[in-house]
Amino acid sequence: MSELKSGRRIAVVLFNLGGPDGQAAVRPFLFNLFRDPAIIQAPFFVRYPVATLISTTRAKLARENYALMGGGSPLLPETQKQAKALEAVLAQRLPGDTVQTFIAMRYWNPLTGETAKAVKAFAPDEVVLLPLYPQYSTTTTASSLNAWKRAWRKLTGRKDASRTTTVCCYPTAEGFVQAHADLIRAEYLKAGSPKPARILFSAHGLPEKVILGGDPYQRHVEATAAAVVAQLGDILGEGVDWKISYQSRVGPLKWIGPSTDEEVEAAAKAGLALVVTPIAFVSEHIETLVELDVEYRELAYKHGGSIYVRVPALGVTPAFIDCLGTLVTQALADPSSLICEDDQPCAGAAA
Ligand SMILES: C=CC1=C(C)c2cc3[nH]c(cc4nc(cc5[nH]c(cc1n2)c(C)c5CCC(=O)O)C(CCC(=O)O)=C4C)c(C)c3C=C
Ligand SMILES: [Fe+2]
Numbered sequence: 550m551s552e553l554k555s556g557r558r559i560a561v562v563l564f565n566l567g568g569p570d571g572q573a574a575v576r577p578f579l580f581n582l583f584r585d586p587a588i589i590q591a592p593f594f595v596r597y598p599v600a601t602l603i604s605t606t607r608a609k610l611a612r613e614n615y616a617l618m619g620g621g622s623p624l625l626p627e628t629q630k631q632a633k634a635l636e637a638v639l640a641q642r643l644p645g646d647t648v649q650t651f652i653a654m655r656y657w658n659p660l661t662g663e664t665a666k667a668v669k670a671f672a673p674d675e676v677v678l679l680p681l682y683p684q685y686s687t688t689t690t691a692s693s694l695n696a697w698k699r700a701w702r703k704l705t706g707r708k709d710a711s712r713t714t715t716v717c718c719y720p721t722a723e724g725f726v727q728a729h730a731d732l733i734r735a736e737y738l739k740a741g742s743p744k745p746a747r748i749l750f751s752a753h754g755l756p757e758k759v760i761l762g763g764d765p766y767q768r769h770v771e772a773t774a775a776a777v778v779a780q781l782g783d784i785l786g787e788g789v790d791w792k793i794s795y796q797s798r799v800g801p802l803k804w805i806g807p808s809t810d811e812e813v814e815a816a817a818k819a820g821l822a823l824v825v826t827p828i829a830f831v832s833e834h835i836e837t838l839v840e841l842d843v844e845y846r847e848l849a850y851k852h853g854g855s856i857y858v859r860v861p862a863l864g865v866t867p868a869f870i871d872c873l874g875t876l877v878t879q880a881l882a883d884p885s886s887l888i889c890e891d892d893q894p895c896a897g898a899a900a
């Protein structure tokens with residue numbers, strides 16, 4: 550029997566939010582985002598007009614911001630690089646199997662339904678769902694996984710011969726934490742080890758009511774930051790501290806805090822060098838390249854800050870890709886090993 554015949558066909562589906570691929574896509578992308586019940590918790594007849602209104606009013610500013618990155622979001626090309634790198638790692642680790650990675654975006658191409666068709670055409674024995682959201686949230690992870698479940702069920706119905714395994718979250722996974730710590734240390738040293746300094750872990754925010762409703766995201770972000778801090782004993786301490794803050798607030802609701810803009814302003818006024826690290830995004834996109842690199846940098850300088858260092862997103866950092874590879878092989882070997890790491894199960898654990 551040939552190696553291929555005896556091996557499994559394994560589809561690994563990477564999930565992310567997606568971003569507009571050009572100026573014309575900005576409004577429909579925003580519409581898709583705001584009509585998602587995971588983002589706006591209201592009945593359809595309210596959500597639809599609200600999505601139309603917000604996507605129309607927000608589109609102008611959003612287009613200007615996407616124009617700063619060449620017109621559209623780099624999220625898909627960045628995710629494609631991660632998918633290729635992961636495929637190479639898995640080809641080495643699972644030499645008897647045929648592994649192919651796929652990308653399913655929630656709000657722009659390649660949309661989940663199209664990806665599900667491509668995965669079906671691949672005829673997998675195993676499907677591993679791997680959200681590129683290390684910290685679980687109903688607004689991201691659950692929304693993406695639910696969209697997948699709907700699309701996959703519609704395509705395969707009762708004839709699904711494959712087994713699906715879900716990696717629900719990995720806020721303190723070893724290689725993920727190590728990759729963050731190494732990147733932070735490298736940037737801090739490159740800046741000349743300034744003191745006094747603050748490492749600011751900036752995560753995408755959420756409306757407070759989402760957290761109060763039981764979403765584990767903030768708890769997961771805090772767990773990630775604590776795990777990274779535990780690796781940074783050599784630079785933290787005398788004259789160097791750390792804090793978590795939340796960015797990218799949208800809409801009139803109260804969001805969790807402290808907000809990154811307030812923290813940047815406060816640190817700059819206090820004469821602290823800032824080392825800002827995106828802790829909940831695993832690739833570069835509008836929230837890192839515009840919000841962190843342009844808006845908050847300007848804010849820091851405006852308030853007297855002189856050193857503002859931005860730590861790159863993880864991208865294809867080998868320790869991170871290796872960690873994704875481990876999550877996939879663990880999922881294949883023992884799906885029950887994928888319980889949430891703080892022993893408080895999140896909704897995705899049973900998916
Ligand atoms: C941890 C990741 C993310 C969470 C949690 C999240 C929640 C969330 N986002 C919005 C509104 C917007 N998000 C937008 C873009 C965007 N957000 C994330 C990640 C998380 N969002 C990513 C990866 C991106 C894509 C960036 C790109 O390059 O295209 C946008 C569009 C940009 C803008 O207009 O600012 C909006 C709007 C809400 C309301 C929310 C939770 C309720
Ligand atoms: Fe989880």
Ligand SMILES: [Fe+2]
Pocket residue numbers: 753797
């Ligand atoms: Fe967002």
